[in-house]
Amino acid sequence: MQNGKERTAYVSEMLPLAKKYSEYLQFTTTDINEYPDAMEMMGVRRGLRGPSVQNPSNGDVYPYTGKQRLSAHVMEMFLSDIIQGKVQPLQRQYSSEHEEL
DSSP, rough: OOOHHHHHHHHHHHHHHHHTTTTOOOOOOOOOTTTTTHHHHHHHTTTTOOOOOEEEOOOOEOOOOOSOOOHHHHHHHHHHHHHTTTTTEEEEEETTOOOOO
């Protein structure tokens, strides 16, 4: 879990990136230590760490598996790779409680 200063610095760094892509993308970050059910709700397998990008129109989730420290530049390159089809989405894994509508 990040402390208040780390979180503030992270938000300050990512905000310009979010604004740059706001017409095309909407994203949020979630501390999975604080909200562990968020992974399952997104269909992400347990044990995956690091940021993931979810396409809200179809539910596809793209995990960042790179080794570089997360920065706005690294995230922008990751988003570019997703847009160019260089990163494939995870296969969604539903719990046994999932019901089709």
